[in-house]
Amino acid sequence: MSENSMLIYHGIHEFQSACLSGDILLHSSAVTLGKFDGVHRGHQKLLSEVLRRQQEGLTGIMFAIDSGGQQILTEQERASYVASLGMDVLIECPFSKELMTMQAEAFIGRVLKEILHAAVLVVGSDFRFGYGRAGSAQMLLDRQKQYGYRAVIETKECYQGREISSTRIRSALKAGDMDLTEALLGRPYPVSGRVVHGRHLGSTIGFPTVNILPSARKLLPPDGVYATVTELQDGRCVPGVTNIGTNPTISDGNDRTVETYLLDFSEDLYGTDLQTRFYHRIRGEEVFSSLEELTAQMKEDAGKGLHFLSRRGVLPKT
Numbered sequence: 001m002s003e004n005s006m007l008i009y010h011g012i013h014e015f016q017s018a019c020l021s022g023d024i025l026l027h028s029s030a031v032t033l034g035k036f037d038g039v040h041r042g043h044q045k046l047l048s049e050v051l052r053r054q055q056e057g058l059t060g061i062m063f064a065i066d067s068g069g070q071q072i073l074t075e076q077e078r079a080s081y082v083a084s085l086g087m088d089v090l091i092e093c094p095f096s097k098e099l100m101t102m103q104a105e106a107f108i109g110r111v112l113k114e115i116l117h118a119a120v121l122v123v124g125s126d127f128r129f130g131y132g133r134a135g136s137a138q139m140l141l142d143r144q145k146q147y148g149y150r151a152v153i154e155t156k157e158c159y160q161g162r163e164i165s166s167t168r169i170r171s172a173l174k175a176g177d178m179d180l181t182e183a184l185l186g187r188p189y190p191v192s193g194r195v196v197h198g199r200h201l202g203s204t205i206g207f208p209t210v211n212i213l214p215s216a217r218k219l220l221p222p223d224g225v226y227a228t229v230t231e232l233q234d235g236r237c238v239p240g241v242t243n244i245g246t247n248p249t250i251s252d253g254n255d256r257t258v259e260t261y262l263l264d265f266s267e268d269l270y271g272t273d274l275q276t277r278f279y280h281r282i283r284g285e286e287v288f289s290s291l292e293e294l295t296a297q298m299k300e301d302a303g304k305g306l307h308f309l310s311r312r313g314v315l316p317k318t
């Protein structure tokens with residue numbers, strides 16, 4: 001299967017139906033299991049192992065369990081990233097009652113063997129599964145012979161002497177530390193969405209902005225101004241400065257928007273899909289006493305953003 005032809009299923013039963021109906025021809029698979037929020041550098045280690053087995057002829061499956069709550073990456077962001085790596089199949093599995101109450105042994109026998117046809121299982125050393133979290137990486141090793149698969153247990157990837165985890169990324173994000181977030185993720189933090197109409201005030205003050213309404217579950221860094229690069233729908237990458245917040249200077253609303261002023265750019269982007277990547281926090285969101293003061297500050301932000309992006313060497317080539 002080529003890049004971007006990844007098949008996505010929602011839940012085990014949808015996957016099983018696709019196998020039964022012949023939508024997917026499954027012989028043997030290499031499966032990685034986990035929550036995979038963020039698909040950070042630790043997760044990427046597991047994915048590389050699956051992709052290596054895929055090269056050897058197994059069907060690569062990422063089995064991602066969603067237990068709800070805020071997300072570092074939305075399903076869509078995660079799916080498009082994992083597809084870009086070349087994974088064959090993504091199963092997005094809600095942490096349903098069925099899964100919650102299934103004994104670890106039954107999960108191996110029914111889900112991993114009967115439904116997924118796992119020949120290789122790839123998990124992190126602290127992976128737990130089954131009712132009461134009774135199943136462990138060690139259990140997967142112990143059952144290899146009985147069920148006829150090979151278990152590959154990966155150690156935790158570290159950064160600056162500490163383990164990389166979704167929890168560590170959440171706290172870096174919460175602190176607005178985009179540089180650390182990027183180091184842990186292995187790529188800059190993305191926010192994706194469709195460009196919607198705002199108040200149309202931006203263009204009248206010389207700073208038009210593309211406005212995105214992020215999904216309610218998407219974790220955002222704190223309100224403020226960031227140096228960013230935005231990938232447009234046609235693949236072009238444009239440097240800019242992005243404000244996250246409620247625009248207190250001109251609005252008393254509570255709607256949180258992600259709005260980007262693209263440097264040296266003047267095209268209409270309404271209705272298109274964008275991905276904005278966050279490199280560095282410049283300042284917090286402030287209330288200004290006039291539009292002139294806000295505009296003067298935005299001009300300074302644009303200069304700082306450009307300076308930061310060029311120093312980091314991430315300015316797209318023109």
Ligand SMILES: Cc1cc2nc3c(=O)[nH]c(=O)nc-3n(C[C@H](O)[C@H](O)[C@H](O)COP(=O)(O)O)c2cc1C
Pocket residue numbers: 198199200201202203207208209211225241242243246247248249250259260261284285286287288294298301302
């Ligand atoms: C770089 C940048 C910095 C901004 N900083 C602030 C700010 O500190 N306080 C604020 O109230 N709004 C801020 N904004 C949001 C502006 O109020 C908003 O972009 C402008 O009013 C246009 O809104 P519109 O897109 O709805 O037309 C900022 C916007 C950008 C692009």
Ligand SMILES: Nc1ncnc2c1ncn2[C@@H]1O[C@H](COP(=O)(O)OP(=O)(O)O)[C@@H](O)[C@H]1O
Pocket residue numbers: 195196197198199200201202203204207208209210211260261262263264265266267268269270
């Ligand atoms: N340099 C630019 N940066 C961002 N958007 C731009 C730029 N140039 C043109 N645009 C277009 O202008 C629109 C933003 O204008 P604006 O007056 O801020 O309206 P809105 O309030 O709907 O965001 C964007 O959706 C985009 O289509």
